[in-house]
Amino acid sequence: MHVVTKAALGTVGAGLGVLGWASLVERNAFRLRRVSVPVLPPGSPPVRVLHISDLHLLPRQRWRAKWVKELASLDPDLVVDTGDNLASYDAVPAVLDAFEWLLDRRGVFVLGSNDYFGPSLKNPLRYLWHRGPAPERAPSTRLPVESLVSGLTDRGWVELTNRRASLQAQGMRIDFVGVDDPHLRYDRLDLVRGPASPEATLTIGVTHAPYQRVLDTFVADGAGLVIAGHTHGGQVCVPWYGALVTNCDIDPGRVKGLSRWWVGAGHGHGAPVAPSSAAPDDAAWLHVSAGLGTSPAAPVRLACRPEATLLTLVARQPSGEADSELVGRLR
Numbered sequence: 001m002h003v004v005t006k007a008a009l010g011t012v013g014a015g016l017g018v019l020g021w022a023s024l025v026e027r028n029a030f031r032l033r034r035v036s037v038p039v040l041p042p043g044s045p046p047v048r049v050l051h052i053s054d055l056h057l058l059p060r061q062r063w064r065a066k067w068v069k070e071l072a073s074l075d076p077d078l079v080v081d082t083g084d085n086l087a088s089y090d091a092v093p094a095v096l097d098a099f100e101w102l103l104d105r106r107g108v109f110v111l112g113s114n115d116y117f118g119p120s121l122k123n124p125l126r127y128l129w130h131r132g133p134a135p136e137r138a139p140s141t142r143l144p145v146e147s148l149v150s151g152l153t154d155r156g157w158v159e160l161t162n163r164r165a166s167l168q169a170q171g172m173r174i175d176f177v178g179v180d181d182p183h184l185r186y187d188r189l190d191l192v193r194g195p196a197s198p199e200a201t202l203t204i205g206v207t208h209a210p211y212q213r214v215l216d217t218f219v220a221d222g223a224g225l226v227i228a229g230h231t232h233g234g235q236v237c238v239p240w241y242g243a244l245v246t247n248c249d250i251d252p253g254r255v256k257g258l259s260r261w262w263v264g265a266g267h268g269h270g271a272p273v274a275p276s277s278a279a280p281d282d283a284a285w286l287h288v289s290a291g292l293g294t295s296p297a298a299p300v301r302l303a304c305r306p307e308a309t310l311l312t313l314v315a316r317q318p319s320g321e322a323d324s325e326l327v328g329r330l331r
């Protein structure tokens, strides 16, 4: 066989192998990340927050639903769901069943574009260059978002779409401020703006997509922590390098996991964003989930396992030394 033919066959074989891994193995290799966030006043007891996001569930995906259902065994104080739960019109009962035991816990949620609209086929390469809000949508299935919302709120979870709310955890008042999906430009920051209450131990901002305008507003109003999803962690990443894109206007260094955000960290669309290592001492914390699923239109994950996160909110050290050590590990 000619050497060029051999090389071509080898390249095709390797490509098929990577595609098989990404679509059949890694996409279903769920993991739980555990992260401590030093965001509470000194002396506060820890608060365990389970962050779930981007489930993108189809009714036939029973393995994924079972994995989510068993997260209740973590016994979280609060659950935060940052949206994109649905992947088909008939998925609401499956989502509510997956959340069945978590719905016994206090919880809050916001919605993502995939709670409103069904997946539509699009050029997957567009994901690699498009960073702004979603363009005008081609016609696609309108999903039963009202049934999803009533199913969650009937069990006691609090909807945060362009709303504020307060919950109790470990004897402390925790305030939440949330927006509808900024990727669809549904966020109404004008409805939720206002200084954080001094009576709350902590204010947490919640958004599906972590656009800079939302992060800036939450943080300027006094949120100490912002929780988001949407990025899928880059979804198709380069092994030993990381994400190439975030599908919004934050930088790839913040595409998943814990980082810092402060007013001035970003400089607008297309401009460099300051790294977490440049954060001032009073910067807020940002947690972005890589999410649990993918759109059925792009069912692959590479170097980016699906995940949920147990955030343990802990007391700040009075000296700030622990914060400095943690920040040193952030990009």
Ligand SMILES: [Fe+2]
Pocket: 054, 056, 084, 112, 114, 230, 232, 291
């Ligand atoms: Fe998503």
